[in-house]
Amino acid sequence: MLQHLCTRISRRGPALLGKPLHYLPRRLQSPVVEAVLNRVLAEPIREGELDFLHQRRLQLWVPDLDYRLTLSFVGERLSLLPDSEADVVIRCGLNDLIRLSAGQRDPDTLFFQRRLLITGDTELGLECKNLLDRLEPGLQPAWLRRLLQLLAAILQRAESSPSTKSGARPGG
Numbered sequence: 191m192l193q194h195l196c197t198r199i200s201r202r203g204p205a206l207l208g209k210p211l212h213y214l215p216r217r218l219q220s221p222v223v224e225a226v227l228n229r230v231l232a233e234p235i236r237e238g239e240l241d242f243l244h245q246r247r248l249q250l251w252v253p254d255l256d257y258r259l260t261l262s263f264v265g266e267r268l269s270l271l272p273d274s275e276a277d278v279v280i281r282c283g284l285n286d287l288i289r290l291s292a293g294q295r296d297p298d299t300l301f302f303q304r305r306l307l308i309t310g311d312t313e314l315g316l317e318c319k320n321l322l323d324r325l326e327p328g329l330q331p332a333w334l335r336r337l338l339q340l341l342a343a344i345l346q347r348a349e350s351s352p353s354t355k356s357g358a359r360p361g362g
Contacts, residue, residue, distance in 0.1 A: 193347060200348035204254035204284040211257050220270045223259065226334070228267050233329050234321065235266065242317045243268075249276035254283050278310035280318060285345050292335075292342035293327035 211219070234240055243263035250259045260271045282290065286305050289295040297319050300306035308315035327335055 193350075196344045196347040200285060200345050204252075207284070208255040208257065211255060216270075216272075224268060224270055227261070230330050230334060231268065231325075234325065235268070239321060239324070240268065242314065246278075246311075246314055247271060247274065247276040248314070248318060249273075249279045251279055251281040252284050252287060253281060254285075276310060278308060278314040278318060280315070281307040281309070288338060288341045289345060290322065291327070291330075292338040294342050294346070297322040 228235065231240065240263050243261070246262060248261045250261070251257070258273050260273050260276050261268050262271055263269075282300065283305065286295060286300055290297060290300060290306070297306055301308070301319065306319075308319060327338070330338070
């Protein structure tokens, strides 16, 4: 029963999460997303590791959510921009993004499996991917780390499902 539930969450989670994101206005989403990103990335921001994003636009695209975030580094913080042209686009499915954020997947592996795609400015894309390599899950706020670990465990359990082993890959 638990196995079945994990598999359903893995396969249908992106579609279920995508709907509320589309109905919630950006002007309400932006302050929350900015606050979370700036909190999660506080140490790399302090250490100047995001300075390469000054005057540049990075877009994170989660295609199974049909969701895009366009970011830039303004002043001393990440800011969301209205969706516009980006210098670099990082594209990754929600389930892989969860695993990556929980430290269960490495960006290089996803990149070489073509599950993490980077298009646009090659040099900027490499800097973004290298930043992903350096980010440690231990720097995340405890609540976020616990949530990501829970979601990653659900995805891991779904992967071990007999129906998944027969060739179907759960939403990732």
